[in-house]
Amino acid sequence: MPNTTPVHDQIRLELRRGTLTLAVLSALRREQYGYTLRKTLADAGLAIEESALYPMLRRLEDQGLLASKWRTEGGREKRFYRLSAAGVALLPRILDDWHELTRTLDGLFAGD
Amino acid sequence: MPNTTPVHDQIRLELRRGTLTLAVLSALRREQYGYTLRKTLADAGLAIEESALYPMLRRLEDQGLLASKWRTEGGREKRFYRLSAAGVALLPRILDDWHELTRTLDGLFAGD
Numbered sequence: 453m454p455n456t457t458p459v460h461d462q463i464r465l466e467l468r469r470g471t472l473t474l475a476v477l478s479a480l481r482r483e484q485y486g487y488t489l490r491k492t493l494a495d496a497g498l499a500i501e502e503s504a505l506y507p508m509l510r511r512l513e514d515q516g517l518l519a520s521k522w523r524t525e526g527g528r529e530k531r532f533y534r535l536s537a538a539g540v541a542l543l544p545r546i547l548d549d550w551h552e553l554t555r556t557l558d559g560l561f562a563g564d
Numbered sequence: 565m566p567n568t569t570p571v572h573d574q575i576r577l578e579l580r581r582g583t584l585t586l587a588v589l590s591a592l593r594r595e596q597y598g599y600t601l602r603k604t605l606a607d608a609g610l611a612i613e614e615s616a617l618y619p620m621l622r623r624l625e626d627q628g629l630l631a632s633k634w635r636t637e638g639g640r641e642k643r644f645y646r647l648s649a650a651g652v653a654l655l656p657r658i659l660d661d662w663h664e665l666t667r668t669l670d671g672l673f674a675g676d
Contacts, residue, residue, distance in 0.1 A: 457654075460657060466581075478669070497668045550669065553609075557586065557608075560591060561659060
């Protein structure tokens with residue numbers, strides 16, 4: 453059994469959930485379809501359910517940050533995703549936000 | 565006007581929202597009442613509305629991570645909050661989660 457409490461799990465989940473969009477955009481600098489994207493995220497410790505991932509991909513595509521196309525691979529039609537030009541332009545700015553946020557929190561932790 | 569787009573703002577908000585519980589717990593290693601807590605967070609760039617902060621404080625107290633007491637200061641009754649013993653015990657473990665998450669994301673960003 454994992455050595456965590458429900459409250460701890462909930463706080464950890466909040467933290468991870470907040471970073472998922474950033475993780476997805478970051479992973480989609482390289483073209484991937486849903487299965488390999490989920491595997492990339494899970495391998496990094498950011499497991500995400502299909503029921504959460506696909507709506508997020510649709511939203512990010514609607515927002516113009518992703519582009520997708522259907523292509524046949526291994527005899528099956530698969531939808532491949534990657535950053536659009538707008539996504540490529542935005543990602544470094546989100547990374548800057550993330551790094552600023554980590555500095556902010558490190559400052560709070562260091563304070564007393 | 566800030567140099568951001570609505571989509572960018574939304575992603576930034578998600579990131580910040582996920583860290584708010586951690587920021588509040590971290591700030592409440594030192595006893596504070598609502599006003600000074602909000603100011604501590606705002607000064608750190610993590611502004612939070614009263615309508616979001618007070619329910620969060622109630623939730624964290626219900627979960628046993630915070631203790632609060634009413635005390636008169638400057639002629640007014642104020643509710644002061646600080647970490648409970650359980651909160652003091654849990655905070656380092658959440659900080660570990662946070663640092664693990666930052667390493668995970670840094671790994672994703674570095675990959676290609």
